Amino acid sequence: MESFDALLLARIQFAFTISAHIIFPAFSIGLASYLAVLNGLWLVSGRGVFLNLFDYWKKIFAVAFGMGVVSGVVMTYQFGTNWSVFSDRTGPVLGPLMAYEVLAAFFLEAGFLGIMLFGRERVGPKLHFFATLMVALGTLLSAFWILAANSWMHTPAGYAVNDAGQFIVTDWWAVIFNPSFPYRLVHMVLASYLTTAFVVGAVGAYHLLKGRTIQRDDSGIRAMFSMAMWMAALVAPLQILAGDLHGLNTLKHQPAKIAAMEGHFETTAGAPLILFGIPNAVEERTDYAISIPNLGSLILTHDPNGVVRGLKEWPKHERPPVGIVFWSFRIMMGIGFAMLGIGAWSLWLRYQRRLYDAPWMHRAAILMGPSGFAALLAGWFTTEIGRQPYTVYGLMTTAESVSAIDAAAVGASLVAFIVVYFAIFGAGTFYILRLMLKPPESAEPGLPADEPIQAAGLMPGPVLRGAKRGTAT
């Protein structure tokens, strides 16, 4: 029982630290691409509004990126402290993928971020745009390597096992482009884009709503709201499609996860789609189910009478916890369709030419501002809890992976992480929100000259500013 407690605490600790971390990179991935788009639009159109928006959002990007960096350092060590057996056995496969992630991130941090944040005057708009593109590419490269590592744990390929019980690589290509990787990468990148779009949309909507009675230049506010709503209208349906394809991929490789997501205990032909219900793992049935006949089979097998496997196909100790997977999946889906709805509504308002004058739409957009983060976390909870009881699917269980550490040590460090994260990231979120509550100005100031920016890395503004200032004094 002792070891079970340490195991559970280690799982909670990993879930907590990775959840707190993923919020920031997801936002940075989306925001970096958005900044690149704004920068590009400014270069092409020459309209100052895009430059203002760029300067507005880059300040928020700097804080979010900084929090991603500090919470990311913890992740590098989390594998070793709490999951040492896992680290030893999967190190030869996953270690190099992580190393590439670190090198890519390091390169990005040291290289282009400072120029993007500070260097437009110094290096000229073209090179500055290039730096912005490189930062966006860097965040995507980071996502590429981390998701390759994560996907390998879901759908291991290209490996063998040596005498020491370690997974070793027989084919790097197969390891990296393992069966679930392309789906997960697309799904995650689109999720980051949607998350960022809804944050941008909410900030735009807030200022539209607040500024309705004040006469002033709100072209920046309109532009950000409009761009965010285009993203919602175009990417939300794409994301639902990508999610469906990812789901079919999961059905092929991890059918038990799908059974838990759907709340199916029995293997049936012509399975219903359970909209709501209460999965009862003890009695092995889903109570109070509200369902649509045959739709489950239609979605999963593209045949209304197709056979869908239920959880009873697996012995109890090989099933994922059904309740949390079932519910987190529905939260993600619900938010996804709400996003689709907002996108469709925006198209209708646009058609009626009322996009900037629709208070209820703006209120809804504000409400949906944080929804991307919720959907993102719910999605990750679905896929990560859904692959239990394994860390490397079908090959290594979570219980085998954990370090032999006292529950007290894991528990104490978990409490410390929770307290520190809430204090530190709470303060950071507060500072971000304060930046967002200010509307973008028509001449948006750059980063304040007397502040260091931690995200600026090795080639930051002070160098560039300093060099300029040096010529002046």
Add this chain to the structure above:
Amino acid sequence: MMLDLPLIWAGLIALSVLVYVILDGFDLGIGILFPFVKTETGRDQMMNSVAPVWDGNQTWLVLGGGGLFAVFPLAYAVIMPALYVPIIVMLLALIFRGVAFEYRWKTRRGKFVWDASFAGGSMLATFAQGIALGALVQGIPVANRAYAGGWWDWLTAFSVLTGVALVVGYALLGATWLIYKTEGELQRAAYRFAWIAGSGILAMIGIVSLWTPFLNENYMARWFGWPQMLYVLPVPLLVALCAFALYRGLSTKRQLTPFLASLGLFILSFVGLLISFFPYIVPSSVTIWSAAAPDDSLSFALVGAAVLLPIIVLYTVHAYWVFRGKVGTTGGYR
């Protein structure tokens, strides 16, 4: 002995750790000295002297940790649980230190909070690193490819001594860095700090060096066996030389010499450690070769490191070159 992949990687990771220690060492040292400087402008200057570089400096720690996982997974899997508490404490302390750079300028009311978070985080992170180092030097028992000790084993008189020694050492790096980067009132204070920390660290190096060989017979044979002693003799001699250079530099009020002499002391102490450790990566349980992942993994990761590390190093050198000279009271460099 052949120069094989595990050895190349051991060298690369040792280099990452050394670069981390000397670069983040002076950042953390600034934080350690922070409470001893009371004026607002002095504190602003101290923070600005490292603000542009600390993030890059800290990334070497991620590279060291990530590299260890990538190429010596067994060592990573053994060392992390063994040093569980100091590692977690270090990570949390580094968060407090890191966000202070960003948050301190975002508030007026709460500035004292982030001052405390910067100083406390730096001090605690350093102490935890020193303890982790001491615990590693003591040796880590291993059975069945896993750590085989208790979770308080890291806490001994020796590891507490190395913890204190590292705090004093980083304070010396920080003080001599301030001598190099500032002038006027703050620089005068930095000379005072450097005298105290310099005398302290030499005493600490002496005690730790005399204590270490008694921890383990491999260490004893390496340092006091004949004729091996002849090969390692240059290390203590060079330490004496650096100590003298530090003394001269501080006496004659040189700007850069004290910092370089302090770097020399750190590099030599590190080389001394490597001499003691070799061929073990986890003393005295796991060798470099038994911890290494298969050559396939090592060569795959080496491709990336071989391309990107030189660029990163060049970049770092360039950034420090651009940043040369004194720091002003505001973030801009003159």
